[in-house]
Amino acid sequence: MAYGNAAFAALSDPTRRRVMERLANGPRAVGEIAEGLPVSRPAVSQHLKVLKDAGLVSDRHEGARRIYAIDPKGLGAMRAWLDQFWDVALTAFKAEVERAANDEKEHAP
Amino acid sequence: MSLAIKPAPVKKTLVVAATPQTAFEVFTTGFDRWWPRSHSIGEAPLQTAVIEGRQGGRWYGLLENGREAEWGDVLAWDPPRRLLLAWRIGADWKYDPQLLTEVEVVFTPEGEGTRVNFEHRLLENMGEQAEGARASFDSEGGWTGLLRMFAAEAAKGS
Numbered sequence: 001m002a003y004g005n006a007a008f009a010a011l012s013d014p015t016r017r018r019v020m021e022r023l024a025n026g027p028r029a030v031g032e033i034a035e036g037l038p039v040s041r042p043a044v045s046q047h048l049k050v051l052k053d054a055g056l057v058s059d060r061h062e063g064a065r066r067i068y069a070i071d072p073k074g075l076g077a078m079r080a081w082l083d084q085f086w087d088v089a090l091t092a093f094k095a096e097v098e099r100a101a102n103d104e105k106e107h108a109p
Numbered sequence: 110m111s112l113a114i115k116p117a118p119v120k121k122t123l124v125v126a127a128t129p130q131t132a133f134e135v136f137t138t139g140f141d142r143w144w145p146r147s148h149s150i151g152e153a154p155l156q157t158a159v160i161e162g163r164q165g166g167r168w169y170g171l172l173e174n175g176r177e178a179e180w181g182d183v184l185a186w187d188p189p190r191r192l193l194l195a196w197r198i199g200a201d202w203k204y205d206p207q208l209l210t211e212v213e214v215v216f217t218p219e220g221e222g223t224r225v226n227f228e229h230r231l232l233e234n235m236g237e238q239a240e241g242a243r244a245s246f247d248s249e250g251g252w253t254g255l256l257r258m259f260a261a262e263a264a265k266g267s
Contacts, residue, residue, distance in 0.1 A: 101127035
């Protein structure tokens, strides 16, 4: 559950969403990801660390370079979305159940 | 590719101040009374959300344009203890009768109330489906659609 919320928080940032969009096209090194983005390369590295900690991105070494990649099917993000979605839905469910239970009590003989 | 993430089930536990009977009824018969309107999956806004109360029953939304959006069906109907639904909405946000992900809800008495154990599992099946269809990253399904939904949720939350 912590995983889902961390992923959701990670993706609430527009720059990190742009990083994810880039990685959706295939694995990239930091320099390639940073190209054309309005933030510095160290900032991109920081964003990648957040995405990695949230379980949305993995990395591997290729020689001296570090290559970042995501699950190309988007399942990590899909799961994060569902996790957050069910939180909202079940909170609404709880409120409605308890409202109904209260009604029953009031109308009990 | 070995980099793929195999998603763990989404699990939630909550305790509600009501009997299992009431909790089961509100979850199913009363589905429309609590299902968030912001979470319609379909071509038009959601008018009524329905779970048909029997094994094999349908789980769908009636849309404002008069059409229906299929979500899945009832795999097990065991009131007031357990409900098992098939969620057949894929990573491309389309209904696919071949896709199986399971939503299980178990209601257990706890003190004066009910513990609700919720699980949405087999999410990895969405990946097999996506692989088969080679879902486009740039289409509304897949990444672009997902990221748009994150942006919308984030805007709501802030």
